[in-house]
Amino acid sequence: MPKRANVLFIILDQLRADCVFGNLAQHVNLPNIQTLAKDSVSFLKHFSVTNPCGPSRASILTGQYAMNHRSVRNGTPLRHDIPNLATEIRKAGYVPMLFGYTDTSQDPRVHDKNDPALKSCEYPMTGFHEVVEMRQGMSYPWRSHLLDRGYNFSNYQNIYHPVSKTGGTPKINDPAFYSAEHSDTAFLTDRFLAEITNYADESWFAHLTYIRPHPPLVAPSPYNTMYDPSKLPLPTRLTTKEDEEAVHPFFGPLHIKDPVSKFVTGFPQLSATDENVQALRSIYLGLATEVDFHIGRVIQFLKDNDQYGDTMIILTSDHGEMLGDRHSWGKLSVYDAAYQTPLIIHVPELGDQAGRKIEMISESVDITPTILDWVMQSVPNSMDGRSLIPILHGEKPTDWRKYSFSELDFALPTAPTVWERILGLNTKNGNLSIIREEQFTLVQFAADLPPLLFDHSRQGEMVDVSKVPEYQETLYEMTLRLLRHRMKYTEQTLSETIITSEGAKTQYRIP
Numbered sequence: 001m002p003k004r005a006n007v008l009f010i011i012l013d014q015l016r017a018d019c020v021f022g023n024l025a026q027h028v029n030l031p032n033i034q035t036l037a038k039d040s041v042s043f044l045k046h047f048s049v050t051n052p053c054g055p056s057r058a059s060i061l062t063g064q065y066a067m068n069h070r071s072v073r074n075g076t077p078l079r080h081d082i083p084n085l086a087t088e089i090r091k092a093g094y095v096p097m098l099f100g101y102t103d104t105s106q107d108p109r110v111h112d113k114n115d116p117a118l119k120s121c122e123y124p125m126t127g128f129h130e131v132v133e134m135r136q137g138m139s140y141p142w143r144s145h146l147l148d149r150g151y152n153f154s155n156y157q158n159i160y161h162p163v164s165k166t167g168g169t170p171k172i173n174d175p176a177f178y179s180a181e182h183s184d185t186a187f188l189t190d191r192f193l194a195e196i197t198n199y200a201d202e203s204w205f206a207h208l209t210y211i212r213p214h215p216p217l218v219a220p221s222p223y224n225t226m227y228d229p230s231k232l233p234l235p236t237r238l239t240t241k242e243d244e245e246a247v248h249p250f251f252g253p254l255h256i257k258d259p260v261s262k263f264v265t266g267f268p269q270l271s272a273t274d275e276n277v278q279a280l281r282s283i284y285l286g287l288a289t290e291v292d293f294h295i296g297r298v299i300q301f302l303k304d305n306d307q308y309g310d311t312m313i314i315l316t317s318d319h320g321e322m323l324g325d326r327h328s329w330g331k332l333s334v335y336d337a338a339y340q341t342p343l344i345i346h347v348p349e350l351g352d353q354a355g356r357k358i359e360m361i362s363e364s365v366d367i368t369p370t371i372l373d374w375v376m377q378s379v380p381n382s383m384d385g386r387s388l389i390p391i392l393h394g395e396k397p398t399d400w401r402k403y404s405f406s407e408l409d410f411a412l413p414t415a416p417t418v419w420e421r422i423l424g425l426n427t428k429n430g431n432l433s434i435i436r437e438e439q440f441t442l443v444q445f446a447a448d449l450p451p452l453l454f455d456h457s458r459q460g461e462m463v464d465v466s467k468v469p470e471y472q473e474t475l476y477e478m479t480l481r482l483l484r485h486r487m488k489y490t491e492q493t494l495s496e497t498i499i500t501s502e503g504a505k506t507q508y509r510i511p
Helices: 023-027 031-038 053-062 085-091 140-148 156-160 184-199 241-245 251-257 274-304 364-374 418-423 469-488
Strands: 006-012 041-047 096-100 129-133 205-210 311-317 343-346 357-363 404-409 431-436 440-445 452-455 497-500 503-506
Touching: 006 274, 006 364, 031 274, 031 311, 031 343, 041 404, 053 085, 053 364, 085 096, 085 205, 085 364, 096 184, 129 140, 129 184, 140 156, 140 184, 184 205, 184 274, 205 274, 241 251, 251 418, 274 311, 311 364, 357 364, 357 404, 431 469, 440 469, 452 469
Parallel strands: 006 205, 006 311, 041 357, 096 129, 096 205
Antiparallel strands: 041 343, 311 343, 404 431, 431 440, 440 452, 497 503
């Protein structure tokens, strides 16, 4: 492809927005991401439209809400014929190179039952050219890399066990058994830089996806002790876990499913004491700083090789992380910490727009339309998101969204989840939807469970006001808005097409 423009799309896994723009930002050192932000446009109210990893990436890369692509949990297949970033960027002449993973579960209708693609939920999405396989459950190239450098491990999961420097019983904040120069983050960056060197004279597209700071929470030295746990703020939470569970029936099963011990390997009896919680939070921030260091290597490479001025760079994460907030861990929650993510977009022609911080609401489904718009490739009707390119250049569309929308499925078709067992749910009603406005957030459940309503002009997510008499009209209006959103954005791949005597006619892209 002749030299025109490059696209570098970076996703970190499970990085909270407030590590970059918010309360935790003053406690974690991310100099390279912050420097990129000064040369870019940052979106401060950016939300994943669904969780966890597989569904969130399905939405990012297809530009669809989960209610449309329906790959609603890790392991749920994504239909093979849905247009996605890779299939559409190919139409613009790019080879969509993948360095890492997309966490895509393959469509069993187009694979034989014995195909290995049906044995893992971490296969590449249709259309991507997998240059470096870097999947959390597999990662064979990284395993080989470690073995070639003399590391010995009998079981792959042992890689994630912290190791005592003195040979004694490990502590949760002891270092990983591999060095920082051989970590998964370092390995992926090394491989990316080695490959992209060959594309200096032609346009390229690269999707670079880092596993970190996703658990297991173990970091190589010095990142494991980079931050003093005693100097970090405690999580935002009610006094006890029982207080949290009294807020809504959803939270009791959540605490059973995702205890703190699940987020570090080798400590099955770990309890959520303040000491343990703060230690794990410090490791998480250390892993974020490690990724930041290697992102700096990537950006410096582009500058040193005169490619920075020709490259669109998008940096985000697939979803957030509760990190002990509300006595919870992971991303299967209703609170903003699990959904709000950083979004930083650099394009060469920003000019005096560089460094701006946007308060307008953006969603993860906007990213693929934005990339396609920038490379002047049409956006399919199937995509629910909108291009952010006009906003990058200082425009303020009068019809821009006034709220964000997210979904979460918490039931399984194979074995009942803890929510199904305790609350009597099933795969039809084991889900929820969230709509967030400037002042209010509403959570509605498909099952016969009470809603949650938060007033951000008062105590926000700390108090559910859904049963307070003065909020009943707001509850009704927000519920109506949620219903209308789902009605407006039902799947539109062919709904804007009509068959006539002159053939098929299509109306394109009604936002």
